[in-house]
Amino acid sequence: MVQRLLIMGPQGVGKGTQAALLANNYGIPAISTGDIFRYNLKNGTPLGKEAQGYIDKGELVPDELTNKIVADRLGMEDAKAGWILDGYPRSASQVQALDVMLDQLQTPLTAVVALNADRDVLMERMKKRAEIEGRADDTPEVIAKRLDVYAKETEPLLSIYKERGLLIQVDGVGAIDEISSTIIAQLSERG
Template sequence: MTVSRLLVMGPQGAGKGTQAALLAEWLGVPAISTGDIFRANIKGKTELGVLAQSYTARGELVPDSVTNDMVRSRLSEPDARAGFILDGYPRNAAQVGALDEILADLAEPLQAVVVLTADRDELLARIAKRAQIEGREDDTPEAIARRLDIYEAETAPLLAAYRERGLLAEVDGLGTVEQVAARVRDAVQAK
């Protein structure tokens, strides 16, 4: 069985977006990032974008109801039928339940969860560098610290649930992009 429906998880700055894109290319399925969708809406000043920005500017996360509906819609699109890589979702227990319902409705079970691990100081340095390069106003030191704290409190505990289901693969997120990508591919092939 080829693994084609999976999550890439980890704290901000761990390289989820980069690795999800590489993994999606390797598997021939779309990488679906809630963060990219929110940023596109913010840039386009859509109703959702204005609402999302009101949360992200304070270093808070967008409410589950908005995120769940967006993910349900995106996973029902034709290009996701062959599989998908979800990046940035789920981030808490309620979203895990929502994702389970979405996938049950689609009759497409989750096959693997890859979590990228990295030291907090390394994460802070990576995000600060990204903020300088990309000019992202949502990457202030305060917002970064808040999002890492939220990850530790809400998202990290989900890993135990996925471990119990036999879906979790932990991958060291430190090293070159190519080194991490090779470790991610090896972890997915082992599933």
């Protein structure tokens, strides 16, 4: 079965790790919106140049441009056999934009994998990651703000996908390979 998956959850829950493992398991690309942006910026694509204009002014890239960049990536050859999208959608308007993209590509979404973990666990993981990676932007205050933004803006999107019968909830705490196995088993049950 072709897998077209969203992987969602708060920062520090292990989305990137699980996306990479699932991508390897299914032989499909793990697509991180951050990676898409970096690719377009680095390669000076027309979309990258447009995004750079906002970044240079210290502004957030607007949804309309983010949507174009995601649509462009999902339309690439390697994504025809499926994909795992990490970091998108983050708002109700992006859910609507993704619906339109998938309709135009005639590629329905298979499932939405939501990884969950307690806030205390996430704060501790992010603190450790900051120490290991030397990330100055991962202060406790910044981490707490990111988690608040996720809870307020992105977490409510899970109810949309639950209503559509697409949501798979998985505990993001435990052995990495066990979490992966749980996700794969739940996807297999869906047929």
